[in-house]
Amino acid sequence: MKSEVLIVNTEHHPKAVIVIFGATGDLAKRKLYPSIYQLLQNNRIGREFAVVGVGRRPWTNEEFRQNVNTSIENAVPDHGDTEEFLSHFHYHPFDVTNPGSYQELKGLLEELDHTYEIPGNRMFYMAMAPEFFGTIAINLKNEGLTSTEGWSRLVIEKPFGTDLPSAQKLNDEIRAAFSEDQIYRIDHYLGKAMVQNIEVIRFANAIFEPLWNNRYIANIQITSSEWLGVEDRGRYYESSGALKDMVQNHILQMVALLAMEPPIKLTDEEIRSEKVKVLRALRPLKENEVSDYFVRGQYGKGSIRNEDVAGYREENNVDPQSNTETFVAGKLTIDNFRWAGTPIYIRTGKRMPAKSTKIVVQFKDIPMNLYYNNGQSMHPNLLVINIQPDEGITLHLNAKKTSERSYAAPIKLDYNNNCIDGINTPEAYEKLIDDCLRGDATNFTHWDEVALTWSYVDTIAKAWSSVPAAFPNYQSGTMGPDASDELLAKDGFHWWPVTDTE
Numbered sequence: 433m434k435s436e437v438l439i440v441n442t443e444h445h446p447k448a449v450i451v452i453f454g455a456t457g458d459l460a461k462r463k464l465y466p467s468i469y470q471l472l473q474n475n476r477i478g479r480e481f482a483v484v485g486v487g488r489r490p491w492t493n494e495e496f497r498q499n500v501n502t503s504i505e506n507a508v509p510d511h512g513d514t515e516e517f518l519s520h521f522h523y524h525p526f527d528v529t530n531p532g533s534y535q536e537l538k539g540l541l542e543e544l545d546h547t548y549e550i551p552g553n554r555m556f557y558m559a560m561a562p563e564f565f566g567t568i569a570i571n572l573k574n575e576g577l578t579s580t581e582g583w584s585r586l587v588i589e590k591p592f593g594t595d596l597p598s599a600q601k602l603n604d605e606i607r608a609a610f611s612e613d614q615i616y617r618i619d620h621y622l623g624k625a626m627v628q629n630i631e632v633i634r635f636a637n638a639i640f641e642p643l644w645n646n647r648y649i650a651n652i653q654i655t656s657s658e659w660l661g662v663e664d665r666g667r668y669y670e671s672s673g674a675l676k677d678m679v680q681n682h683i684l685q686m687v688a689l690l691a692m693e694p695p696i697k698l699t700d701e702e703i704r705s706e707k708v709k710v711l712r713a714l715r716p717l718k719e720n721e722v723s724d725y726f727v728r729g730q731y732g733k734g735s736i737r738n739e740d741v742a743g744y745r746e747e748n749n750v751d752p753q754s755n756t757e758t759f760v761a762g763k764l765t766i767d768n769f770r771w772a773g774t775p776i777y778i779r780t781g782k783r784m785p786a787k788s789t790k791i792v793v794q795f796k797d798i799p800m801n802l803y804y805n806n807g808q809s810m811h812p813n814l815l816v817i818n819i820q821p822d823e824g825i826t827l828h829l830n831a832k833k834t835s836e837r838s839y840a841a842p843i844k845l846d847y848n849n850n851c852i853d854g855i856n857t858p859e860a861y862e863k864l865i866d867d868c869l870r871g872d873a874t875n876f877t878h879w880d881e882v883a884l885t886w887s888y889v890d891t892i893a894k895a896w897s898s899v900p901a902a903f904p905n906y907q908s909g910t911m912g913p914d915a916s917d918e919l920l921a922k923d924g925f926h927w928w929p930v931t932d933t934e
């Protein structure tokens with residue numbers, strides 16, 4: 433097995449053949465092709481690249497290119513001429529479970545190396561159901577597709593397992609063919625501009641870092657709400673639920689970035705090592721404690737954006753008695769010097785009033801209220817990190833208003849990436865494909881993180897699977913069940929509104 437030396441190439445265009453397994457599928461169409469197109473538009477790749485699509489459909493190169501073109505038309509309405517770009521796309525139909533077919537793929541990749549002057553660099557992107565990941569990885573190795581003069585990297589989509597034992601099994605399978613530093617496990621939240629900004633906000637600002645601990649922060653709240661329901665993903669979602677779909681990966685990754693110690697250097701190893709320490713310090717729950725710390729919900733029917741919508745149990749491919757949660761709220765505690773006593777609250781759910789991901793850091797109150805009227809409560813300072821749809825930060829302060837004599841009033845300082853810079857930040861997949869092409873694994877999840885997050889989440893899933901819930905327990909278009917508010921009220925806190933309708 434070849435272990436690669438990581439050299440982050442920031443100056444030159446990476447040269448590689450990108451092989452997409454699952455090239456006729458939804459992810460490739462909606463996210464991957466538009467991202468590769470944007471990489472070319474944004475001068476992140478040059479002409480020395482090729483994309484090979486693999487699926488079972490007996491498409492020709494022409495049909496494949498037509499489909500890629502349609503996906504670009506849908507995602508990038510103001511795109512330019514795509515003809516030259518599309519000429520780099522090649523389709524190779526085969527069933528990935530058939531080892532005999534990999535030799536033909538190998539021949540095609542070598543031909544493309546020659547045509548586009550690519551020095552044997554390969555990105556193998558698994559945009560297929562996880563049950564195929566191990567088979568593809570081992571076939572790639574056994575048939576010699578990873579033995580080239582250049583680098584070979586394996587990009588793995590979620591879900592990475594459904595619990596710790598299945599994740600471990602999957603990891604063992606892919607590790608039989610690729611070393612850890614060749615594996616890029618996607619968590620698309622790590623490609624979002626404002627998730628990447630968490631580190632910069634914390635470690636590049638003298639006004640925050642000294643306060644970033646349990647002495648000055650009362651609590652941190654992470655909310656990721658969606659107004660969409662489960663759509664056509666009922667079959668997958670029934671075996672997942674919000675806990676495994678969102679908390680195990682995206683939410684716990686944000687927790688790690690918010691709570692980690694400053695890394696000694698900005699390298700992927702150093703950052704991962706600090707994130708892993710946070711995940712190790714997460715206080716594990718016992719099964720009989722889960723109901724004190726975590727709340728689950730499932731949407732019933734209701735109204736979203738003035739339209740009546742069905743409840744989860746009425747959705748396609750969903751059991752009419754389903755016990756699957758579409759909402760989770762939780763209180764996380766981190767047992768280390770920096771965070772002991774400061775809870776991190778998380779909540780995520782479908783069919784909530786709006787699409788929004790926000791982090792609210794609530795600072796502790798100052799010791800004495802000099803400025804507010806008697807009986808008026810203080811307005812705590814909040815730092816709000818707006819992940820999406822707006823990208824930016826808002827700082828809630830108190831200041832004297834000219835109209836008032838001596839009293840303070842809450843004010844907001846706003847920085848909005850989209851408005852102020854006037855540019856669109858790259859889509860998460862664009863950023864992640866770019867990073868992988870350049871050998872930068874910082875924004876991908878290491879196996880240690882995957883193992884620790886599954887281990888934390890497995891206890892909650894186990895506790896929930898043994899006791900049926902009284903579902904549905906929140907109406908579509910609301911912020912989840914009442915128990916979510918009660919979770920914070922027990923500690924004397926409340927959720928800070930993250931949508932206009934709250």
Ligand SMILES: NC(=O)C1=CN([C@@H]2O[C@H](COP(=O)(O)OP(=O)(O)OC[C@H]3O[C@@H](n4cnc5c(N)ncnc54)[C@H](OP(=O)(O)O)[C@@H]3O)[C@@H](O)[C@H]2O)C=CC1
Pocket residue numbers: 453454455456457458459460462486487488489526527528529558559560561562589590591
């Ligand atoms: N769609 C999304 O938004 C997201 C998807 N993901 C993950 O990405 C992966 C792909 O998802 P998605 O695109 O939605 O899935 P789809 O079901 O839309 O696509 C599956 C793809 O796999 C191919 N395929 C299936 N079996 C074989 C086989 N035996 N040999 C060769 N090709 C095969 C299909 O090609 P054909 O039909 O031509 O055989 C198709 O291209 C999954 O792991 C999913 O969890 C993660 C995040 C978001």
Ligand SMILES: O=C1O[C@H](COP(=O)(O)O)[C@@H](O)[C@H](O)[C@H]1O
Pocket residue numbers: 620658677678789
């Ligand atoms: O991974 C997933 O994420 C999406 C939410 O992602 P976002 O970038 O739109 O916030 C979620 O809808 C989906 O269920 C989940 O699998």
